[in-house]
Amino acid sequence: MSEQLSKRIFAELESLVLIDPHTHINPHSAASTTLADIMGYHYYTELAHSAGLAKELIEEPGIDPKEKVGRLVTQLDDLDNTIQLSWLLDICSEFFDFQEDAITESNWEKLYDTAAEKMAQPDWEQQVLKQSGLEQVFLTNDFDDPLEGFDTKLYIPCLRTDDLVFHLVKSETRERLAKATQMDIGCAKTLRDAIGELFAHFTAKGARACAISLPPDFSPVAVTADQVDSTVRSLFAGNELTCEESKTVSQFVFWTLAEYCAVHRLPFDLMIGVNRRVYEAGVFQGQDLYDKRTSLILYKELFNAFPNVTFPVSVLTSTSNQELVSYSWIFPNVVINGHWWYSNTPAFIHFDCKSRLEAVPKTKQVGYYSDMYKLEFALPKFRMYRRVLANVLASDFVIGRNWSEQRAIDLGKLVLRGNVETIFGC
Amino acid sequence: MSEQLSKRIFAELESLVLIDPHTHINPHSAASTTLADIMGYHYYTELAHSAGLAKELIEEPGIDPKEKVGRLVTQLDDLDNTIQLSWLLDICSEFFDFQEDAITESNWEKLYDTAAEKMAQPDWEQQVLKQSGLEQVFLTNDFDDPLEGFDTKLYIPCLRTDDLVFHLVKSETRERLAKATQMDIGCAKTLRDAIGELFAHFTAKGARACAISLPPDFSPVAVTADQVDSTVRSLFAGNELTCEESKTVSQFVFWTLAEYCAVHRLPFDLMIGVNRRVYEAGVFQGQDLYDKRTSLILYKELFNAFPNVTFPVSVLTSTSNQELVSYSWIFPNVVINGHWWYSNTPAFIHFDCKSRLEAVPKTKQVGYYSDMYKLEFALPKFRMYRRVLANVLASDFVIGRNWSEQRAIDLGKLVLRGNVETIFGC
Amino acid sequence: MSEQLSKRIFAELESLVLIDPHTHINPHSAASTTLADIMGYHYYTELAHSAGLAKELIEEPGIDPKEKVGRLVTQLDDLDNTIQLSWLLDICSEFFDFQEDAITESNWEKLYDTAAEKMAQPDWEQQVLKQSGLEQVFLTNDFDDPLEGFDTKLYIPCLRTDDLVFHLVKSETRERLAKATQMDIGCAKTLRDAIGELFAHFTAKGARACAISLPPDFSPVAVTADQVDSTVRSLFAGNELTCEESKTVSQFVFWTLAEYCAVHRLPFDLMIGVNRRVYEAGVFQGQDLYDKRTSLILYKELFNAFPNVTFPVSVLTSTSNQELVSYSWIFPNVVINGHWWYSNTPAFIHFDCKSRLEAVPKTKQVGYYSDMYKLEFALPKFRMYRRVLANVLASDFVIGRNWSEQRAIDLGKLVLRGNVETIFGC
Structure with missing residues (x-):
């Protein structure tokens, strides 16, 4: 009973349009342009680093965004228990039609490209x-x-x-x-x-x-x-x-x-x-x-x-x-x-x-x-x-x-x- | 199962007669004489004040008890989520036959009078x-x-x-x-x-x-x-x-x-x-x-x-x-x-x-x-x-x-x- | 549903053979030889003492192990709510075929003797x-x-x-x-x-x-x-x-x-x-x-x-x-x-x-x-x-x-x- 009840209340809360009272959004570039913008969020870079990925690999000067995502992907399995990673999967499933349980070395490139395509749409932010x-x-x-x-x-x-x-x-x-x-x-x-x-x-x-x-x-x-x-x-x-x-x-x-x-x-x-x-x-x-x-x-x-x-x-x-x-x-x-x-x-x-x-x-x-x-x-x-x-x-x-x-x-x-x-x- | 079990145990615990090992009761005036004694409990005055009611309104010298309750009532809606307010409603329902979900500006006077009448009974304390x-x-x-x-x-x-x-x-x-x-x-x-x-x-x-x-x-x-x-x-x-x-x-x-x-x-x-x-x-x-x-x-x-x-x-x-x-x-x-x-x-x-x-x-x-x-x-x-x-x-x-x-x-x-x-x- | 699920997962976890990464085991005497080794664990002596048993009774120099257990048993009822005591009962039921709800002054001697017998087996440690x-x-x-x-x-x-x-x-x-x-x-x-x-x-x-x-x-x-x-x-x-x-x-x-x-x-x-x-x-x-x-x-x-x-x-x-x-x-x-x-x-x-x-x-x-x-x-x-x-x-x-x-x-x-x-x- 309690589970159904909680789901009904959740559905009602989900329908509410919000004002977000604290963010670090750059209004001149509010949405992402590649998956690197999303996976470059410090939650992922710090957790990947904490789990063993060298800082030099993550923050190499001039690194290509796709290359950066590829490197982070190698470490994601170690973080798959974290709620922070569940945000990422939620984003990918909600915005980029990604249906897998995990982002892996065999599926990330397709995801990257799909995301890039979507993000390139002129009204992506809206x-x-x-x-x-x-x-x-x-x-x-x-x-x-x-x-x-x-x-x-x-x-x-x-x-x-x-x-x-x-x-x-x-x-x-x-x-x-x-x-x-x-x-x-x-x-x-x-x-x-x-x-x-x-x-x-x-x-x-x-x-x-x-x-x-x-x-x-x-x-x-x-x-x-x-x-x-x-x-x-x-x-x-x-x-x-x-x-x-x-x-x-x-x-x-x-x-x-x-x-x-x-x-x-x-x-x-x-x-x-x-x-x-x-x-x-x-x-x-x-x-x-x-x-x-x-x-x-x-x-x-x-x-x-x-x-x-x-x-x-x-x-x-x-x-x-x-x-x-x-x-x-x-x-x-x-x-x-x-x-x-x-x-x-x-x-x-x-x-x-x-x-x-x-x-x-x-x-x-x-x-x-x-x-x-x-x-x-x-x-x-x-x-x-x-x-x-x-x-x-x-x-x-x-x-x-x-x-x-x-x-x-x-x-x-x-x-x-x-x-x-x-x-x-x- | 767990909910029923918990209710059965609760019922048994409720039947127990208690010794209360720490109170601030004044033995010469242990029970309340008006609802102001109850709503004047600092939990209500401080929460009402915290929610916006001026201290001067709550603590006006010489204020009539009924007037004081009336003023506090105006703020109660902001506190209706608190467990402290649920104590008050529990008191009113248990002792004063109050059956409403909330004490409001339209029902408090009747409640006040009912309570005063009950409290005036010579054996109220007992x-x-x-x-x-x-x-x-x-x-x-x-x-x-x-x-x-x-x-x-x-x-x-x-x-x-x-x-x-x-x-x-x-x-x-x-x-x-x-x-x-x-x-x-x-x-x-x-x-x-x-x-x-x-x-x-x-x-x-x-x-x-x-x-x-x-x-x-x-x-x-x-x-x-x-x-x-x-x-x-x-x-x-x-x-x-x-x-x-x-x-x-x-x-x-x-x-x-x-x-x-x-x-x-x-x-x-x-x-x-x-x-x-x-x-x-x-x-x-x-x-x-x-x-x-x-x-x-x-x-x-x-x-x-x-x-x-x-x-x-x-x-x-x-x-x-x-x-x-x-x-x-x-x-x-x-x-x-x-x-x-x-x-x-x-x-x-x-x-x-x-x-x-x-x-x-x-x-x-x-x-x-x-x-x-x-x-x-x-x-x-x-x-x-x-x-x-x-x-x-x-x-x-x-x-x-x-x-x-x-x-x-x-x-x-x-x-x-x-x-x-x-x-x-x- | 959740209870059954949890039990199934528990059963799987129970089947896992472990490495215990921190103990105070003495490798020359890793297992117990009497119940006094087990009940002499500081969790029991300190809780029994906390509940009222004199330190002098617990730590009398030269005290016989069986006598020591007998003294501790007198205090166990006060601790029967603790998880620490549940470990003891779990040990007794798992290793010594003890089926009672509690170790009491009327059943502890039999338990003591059964345990001593088991522990005397040459391969007890294994x-x-x-x-x-x-x-x-x-x-x-x-x-x-x-x-x-x-x-x-x-x-x-x-x-x-x-x-x-x-x-x-x-x-x-x-x-x-x-x-x-x-x-x-x-x-x-x-x-x-x-x-x-x-x-x-x-x-x-x-x-x-x-x-x-x-x-x-x-x-x-x-x-x-x-x-x-x-x-x-x-x-x-x-x-x-x-x-x-x-x-x-x-x-x-x-x-x-x-x-x-x-x-x-x-x-x-x-x-x-x-x-x-x-x-x-x-x-x-x-x-x-x-x-x-x-x-x-x-x-x-x-x-x-x-x-x-x-x-x-x-x-x-x-x-x-x-x-x-x-x-x-x-x-x-x-x-x-x-x-x-x-x-x-x-x-x-x-x-x-x-x-x-x-x-x-x-x-x-x-x-x-x-x-x-x-x-x-x-x-x-x-x-x-x-x-x-x-x-x-x-x-x-x-x-x-x-x-x-x-x-x-x-x-x-x-x-x-x-x-x-x-x-x-x-």
Whole structure:
């Protein structure tokens, strides 16, 4: 009974057209052009490398896309148990009429060619959007992105701020900021004004969120322009900062971002917990890990200081999930956002989803975002989530709490789409 | 099959009359007088506030109870997914003949009036006790509670010691202690004697436990009267203490409590992990959160020093559950106590319950306590627990390990009631 | 349907003959001679003690084995819920024709005698190996073990290095090292050479792994012979070291072990997270617990420095499981190894197993090891794991992902045996 019920709920959830509230889509090249775009996704390159494929083979400069796919295919058998690989097979079956159980050395070339042919169709991007049920796609834009040349009603700009907070000590970042804002920055006040310019630019273009990923030991505290002014002057004069000074500048910029989010009523997406470049010999984007010893208590001052800023929070590990549940249960301005990265597999999603749906106001939960780099991934990733969600709705709500099927489906649709609209103002 | 089995076990567990080993009941006003007493429970005020209701509306001074309920009702739809709201509906259906799926702006007034009428019956308290299957109810008494004017065989006194350990630096606490003990306290020895007086008073009144809630960074260590004497003298002379001195006094008082627990053979309930006032603009009792980075290793010295004191331990988060399982598996004097606060929802209870029942001696587990402020909450909260417990007994013991149904039911009854009797000496 | 499916998969997994990649078997006395060998396993003595049996009764010097069993039996009823006790009953039913539900004061003597009779058969060891489906058994050998007098094709030597890393400050350890290597050790270089001798000896005898258990705060970093030379000279001259010096020597020895693992292409088993002697009044081997606040980030430098050393990693707690999943997903040289100690119960295994199978290349996962001290324990422990594994394969792969039964069984066999062969080179 429960299995049939879950399937019916899943079918209803599958029919829903979505807004994807966090992706890394390049709006100028949103869909893939070859299978290498899809199999070059870091999930596959890092897993293939982890299973034994040399980085040099995967990332050989100037390598032909087809050759690259061929090399990755040799390692796929070792990954065929992973949910990540099931996304790939789902894509191939859904978009490229691929009916086999596995991509092997004997069938991949035909698949590659079929895919290339499909992707060459002029309306491929529209086909993917339609087949995936995607109405709007949030982007992750560099702070100096001109946000031009694409439809900002379809591809929603979001201001990504990692560079500003953590890499302002690099002269390149400071130069990009000066160029983007056309401002002469030399002190804390002008730095703040320049950041204000970015917000003005982004919100004028319809940006719906400011976003940042944060290391596990980051602790935001209020730093005033006065406190940091001499350090900022020194930095923009080209001097090296000490670790401590650099940290203070990071905190000042971060706090300034929160202030502008308040001014512009922009949600501030916090993605908490990643350490960059832990495995430095890893493939591109396959080098980051974490220290699970982090806590949302580090954000106490921030959440208290900005009651009017909504913070959609993602956590990297399932061991942080209960904190996220509790903090969003207590703080009106903390909302739950998706299942991020290393927690984005069914076992973790299942447990995290159950605990969220039963304890946090239903209006404060964004169920899922795809985090994708290419459009083709929304379909299998959201499908994975919808399957878990349907199971939880069936077992915990319809069976466990005697809800009607329709009521459970409505709850599913709220966390899948309704809350994205209300929280991000779509 | 499994569903029917689980229902049969649940029915057996439901028939059991209970002793509730931890509540915040006021024995002079144990049951509710209006629906505002029930909906004023911090779970509802904090969730309604989290979902958007202003604190000023909820906590307006002098507000009429009916008006308060009406305001909370406007926010309930946003919480209808939560297990906390399901307790409320369970109460209304069980005690007030409420048959609707939801409490709405169009049906709440009738419900309010029906409830008020029922609650006005002179034997309402007895009705609730009987319908809930409650035989004894443990209290949480301030250290200066006279413990008079109520039936201490029904409402069991417990000495709550947070104020003594963490707030002795407040003159108000010291004055309350002096008044309660009629002693002239001015040094470590007289402080210890005064605490001894409290134990004498409480045990004479039939107290069954000493209890305290502790922040995640608290680390009990032995502090002798000699070591702390000058600091205590300074404190009682009215001087301000440094942070470090204040911490030492806390540790001294805590250690002294453990010593008296040993003398009086009183279990010492430790509720580990809460940070107070994290969200200071929150509603009453809706301001506390935590830092999950805590460990029972902080209690190593304590557990070793007092082999004859039983420590029923509650942990705030499910990420601490495995430590609790392991520590009670190894230390004879550490027993597992319930599912506390932010872990008191089915997803966490389910996982924690499974891992406890399969790895720790069955005699060392107190399954559940309600933590309630008003009597009406025992029924839905214990029911939620009994449902989870029945599921675990059915799947893991009857199906998974071929136990007879009766044997599984007996295990359930042991953790629900038998162990409360043996551990607390009821 | 799902239950039948799971049973069919379980039956297939049960038929597989195994290599047990981590045990504490003494190859000169691998099987038990009385039930006291079995019930003297620390899981039973520590649980009986935890439930109330005095250590003095359990560990009375010179106690007769039968008397010891009789004493433990008095406490068994309190443990009958535990999975650990189910292993014992499984052993008794499988090997000693015991058909009762429980070992009680009225039936244990007959059981004891039957067991003694069986164990007295000259081929008992072979019977157990055969009935348990064991082809090879990895050992845990002291560094000065001569590795003689047993069949090293059946009982595979492994170099255990806790003493070298953490107890070199004890003169006894240094004397054992000098004696085992017949070397005159007095400086960092000769210490390194001596360790090299141990590797030469062990690998000549067919050792398949170097292994160590590590406390939660251990952080391996590169320490060169030059940096530590004067401290090593001081130590071997008989001087006391400071804490800091002692720690540096530990790090030097640890790093040296990793270097020799690289030279000899020997996997380096890391068992991360245990604090020794937390409960000092506990029974033998029943004194260790942990601090869950640890992270694999502490091993960042190690994993990066030795890309050619395979590190099979075990973690003590399920709260570390996600890190293990993520680190083995990213680092080619980090593989997942079993379910260790306090995580070796079905609730934790189930969750950990699901999350591993769905996210990490299938070739990088060693499903299980028994950690046993006596041969009879492989059967019930592996059976517990195989039951969980069969459930996960049935629900997540056959039902959840439409795999054929055979494909799911093949995955199970790979993590149960195939990967042991490829990772340890059996």
